[in-house]
Amino acid sequence: MRLIISSALCLLALVGSTQAQDAANGEKVFAQCRACHQVGPTAKNTVGPMLNGVIGRKAGALEGYNYSPANKNSGLTWDEITLADYIKDPKAKVPGTKMVYAGLKDEQRVKDLIAYLKQFDVNGNKM
Secondary structure (H helix, E strand, O other), rough: HHHHHHHHHHHHHHHHHHOOHHHHHHHHEEEEEEEEOOOOOOOOOOOOOOOOOOOOOOOOOOOOOOOOOOHOOOOOOOOOHHHHHHOOHHHHHHOOOOOOOOOOOOHHHHHHHHHHHOOOOOOEOOO
């Protein structure tokens, strides 16, 4: 009986420590990205590529943006895991990238940022 109770408490602690993605908080996190990136219906490429529909897009493939050879030739497709790794340390994930950003180390903020970005389809409409 003690084993069952102990196991249940461990499971509850594990589930409780896993936080869901929060797109509203992700919008706040995106504020630091806005210096180089845009999202939404009027988004365009600026210092960095616009990020509408980024999940599922091949790295270095957005028309109209001049990517580094490192991004073009990375072979990456931006899924949640790959994008999270990149956001945490862009130069480690894609050596030679021209993205000048030290990275976002906070796991929850990375999850929230990705939740925010996932809302935008390729036309910048929230899904």
